[in-house]
Each structure stands twice: as C-alpha cells, then as structure tokens.
Amino acid sequence: MHSDSANVAEQLSALREQLAALTEQQKVLCALLGQLLNRHVESRNGADPLPHSHAVQGLDVVAECGKDILGVLQEARQPLTILEILDELVRRQRSWRENTVRHALTTLLEEGTVADRQDLRPHSYGVPARV
Numbered sequence: 001m002h003s004d005s006a007n008v009a010e011q012l013s014a015l016r017e018q019l020a021a022l023t024e025q026q027k028v029l030c031a032l033l034g035q036l037l038n039r040h041v042e043s044r045n046g047a048d049p050l051p052h053s054h055a056v057q058g059l060d061v062v063a064e065c066g067k068d069i070l071g072v073l074q075e076a077r078q079p080l081t082i083l084e085i086l087d088e089l090v091r092r093q094r095s096w097r098e099n100t101v102r103h104a105l106t107t108l109l110e111e112g113t114v115a116d117r118q119d120l121r122p123h124s125y126g127v128p129a130r131v
Contacts, residue, residue, distance in 0.1 A: 065096045066104040070113060070127075079117035079124035 072088045073080060080088070082101060089096055096104075105125060108114035115128040 061100065062104045062107060065100050066108050066113075068092070068094045068096065069101065069104055069108065073114060073125065073127050076126070079121045079126035081121075081123050082125075085125070 068089055069085055072085055072092070076084075076088070082098070082105070085105075086096075086098060086101060089101070105114060109116060109125075112128065114125050117124045117126040120126070
C-alpha cells in the first residue's frame with residue numbers, strides 16, 4: 001500500500017513538472033504570436049488595398065460553391081438545412097467553409113435559383129417548386 005502511495009506521489013510530481021514545462025512553452029508561444037501579430041499590423045498600416053482581381057477571384061469561389069450546392073439540392077429532392085448541405089458537400093469531397101456556403105446560398109436565393117423552403121421544413125433550402 002505504501003509503494004502505491006509513493007508511486008502516485010512520483011507520478012503527480014512528474015505531471016506537475018510537465019505542466020510547468022508546458023506553461024513555459026505556452027508563454028513563449030504567446031509572446032512570439034504577439035510579436036508576429038504586431039509585425040503584421042505594422043506591415044498592413046498604409047498598405048495598398050487588395051487589387052480588384054482578388055475580389056473577382058472571391059466571386060469565382062462563391063460561384064463554384066454555388067454550383068456544388070445546387071447539385072446537392074437537385075439530387076436531394078427534398079429541402080436541406082445548411083448543416084445537411086455541408087455534410088453532403090463533405091461526403092462529395094467538396095469541403096467548403098461554412099461562411100462560403102452561407103454566402104453562396106444568399107447569392108442563389110437572391111438569383112431565385114434556390115428557394116427558402118421553410119414551408120416544408122424549418123431553416124431549409126431547396127430548388128424552387130415548379131408550377
């Protein structure tokens with residue numbers, strides 16, 4: 001019983017030492033990150049705005065994401081929530097970021113290509129109903 005107690009005490013001591021080392025590493029990393037962020041802010045001050053081609057490239061990304069979303073919704077044949085759309089995109093190995101999917105959905109809604117289908121299912125989107 002005494003050896004178990006001593007063993008636990010040794011393990012606790014080792015864990016405390018490891019925790020202290022990790023804490024020191026975290027302090028160093030935080031300091032380095034702070035320096036890096038300060039340099040980034042300093043370099044951005046007075047910097048020229050992004051060129052127009054960058055903005056156009058962003059629109060291309062949203063358009064490509066929109067095509068993927070439209071494919072998912074057309075094949076689903078039922079309204080899907082954003083999380084279901086994201087899951088299906090991942091399943092198809094099209095891992096778009098959530099904010100990109102939301103942006104593309106907004107664009108598709110504005111174009112009328114996709115409809116808000118809360119009439120069938122809360123917080124869901126689908127292809128517009130054919131009349």
